Amino acid sequence: MSKMKKILALLMIAVLTFAAVGCSGGDKTNDDKKPAEQTEEGNKTDGKQLKITMVTDVGGVNDQSFNQSAWEGLQKADKDLGTKSTYQESHQESDYVSNLETALDAENDLIWGIGFKLSKAVKAAAEENDDVKYAIVDFSYGDDTPDNAVGVVFKQEQPSFLVGYIAAMMSETGKVGFVGGMESEVITAFDYGYHAGVAYANKVADKDVKVLRQYAEAFDDPAKGKAIANSMYQQGADIVFHAAGGSGDGVIEAAKEQDKYVIGVDRDQHDLAPDNVITSAMKRVNVGVYNVVKDLKEGKFPGGTTVVYGLEEGAVDIAPTSDKHVPKEILDKVEEIKKLIIDGEIEVPFDEDSYEEYVKTLK
């Protein structure tokens, strides 16, 4: 029997290895050229090829969301700026630190952490290795930003404001909904930006649209997202905006089943339900990532600070497919509002306090 157990142990190892291989796309390079010749001694000129890598969140590089978008930004940088980019996929939170180690060992010039979940790991790595540059998406270290690190955040409240305006203008029942994932700085900004957009529409178009708000308390529970959306549609909402990651799949599903409208998030989610997704609050992580790489290339790396990207930089927007469902006159208005936001005429609130302030200015 002990022989059998040995065979079994081997079998299990094989199974586990296979599982691990199945999980990790591993370290992929953008092209096959080896940068081995590009040693520092051999390349003292400014033309030295920058090596950049990014460590993904648990979604992996093809998550059709911000990891993928970040990777697209790096690929564009490779093409336009001649950098050399790679990625490391994380499949669980415990991968972050080891992936950052691997990235460091590969002698990269700039290491990206994609998503606020990596914030702690990136900060620790940045403090230990001050000769390497780090950047994190969706997180700001504020005054504690290490000099060799930069936080890249997006004004998600701005596209949320725009979709809030669209929702309020298109609602026939006078009720719209918001489904959040978990309360956090990022999701709160979506939440209040959306509320403010509705409030703005109420003011300028003399409407009285109410917002139902509920959090799923999970980014990975589509059944919950669906239940909440069903409940909102039942209560009379006819358009629901979600900022709930994977739980949002359920929100979109509910809209499909009930034949109602829904607003997507992060990327253009029109493909998930072409008849129901009227627009999406898009965050172009690729624009932010590209800009930081460009700054580094030009020797202007904004270390020790947090850079904020918004409508002005084209880093946030509404989905290009919006014209399929949203009437042209509303979209024209949206363009005007965009200008007002860029010019600072409208300061979009991003949390409860700034929202209260904002609502007062509308009265």
Next chain:
Amino acid sequence: MSLNDLGLIIGISLMYSAPLMYTALGGVMSENSGVVNIGLEGMMTIGAFVGTTVAYYSGNPWLGFLMGGLSGGVLALLHAIASVSFAADQIVSGIAINFLGPGLALFLSRVFFDGATMTAPIPLDRKMPRPFNYLFTKGSFLDLIFNQYATVYIAFLLVLVVWFILYKTKIGLRIRAVGEHPKAADTLGINVFKVKYLAVILSGVFAGFGGASMSIAVVSNFRATLISGQGFIALAAMIFGKWTPQGSMWACLLFGAAQGIVVYLGGTDVKVSSQILEMIPYVLTLIILVSFVGKATGPAANGIPYEKNEA
């Protein structure tokens, strides 16, 4: 609270419970034959992926559902080989399955969907049918309760079937005998290994159904986070339900109802933080477990590998 609110809560409970019920029934099958199956989660995951992928490419949700079950069965076969034939530690083998399921699903997803870790959504008219759709007025009390996907009704049918098999047929008696006292069963001429294999594979098929009922009914696509913990909740529901199909069903319904109440309360003006609300299903489960259910005793030989030659 109006009648419609009640309808909504019941509707949500049913939607939530169905995938858990399939998987818990899988646990019932396997553990009654004496094989602990903590690999249910991994079997669900592969079932969810295969179910939606087959339904997407074939345009037939039933075929997807069936193949989802089969794929769970294939993973369960591995579990059976390890834990029945090789008498390995069933927990270790189950954990390996829980790694293998999601890993394989992601790997295959990349192969079939241009490198994406998320499958393309199935159009609404090619999803599982809803037998009572349009039968009642949209949004009415009865519509809210009964306008469910076919998978919900099949889950209840399956409870009945599993109950019948376990308690009313010869093979059911054999499964339970093997789980209680394999040596005695062996002495009476029952092929212990064969019975265990059958039960474990069926448990994988049911868990695969559970996963598929998530990915082709609750939603219409698979992504890496779709199955996150349901397998373990189902396992808990099975223990809660004292290893019986009907008990597991009630446990799953209870959990679903708690979720329904959470969603309902979160949508009212009651000012309770959603984090507190989120605890309700678990707290409720604990309270009922402690105060009403009493001692839960599983099959006597559960988790102990049966080795024929040992004295």
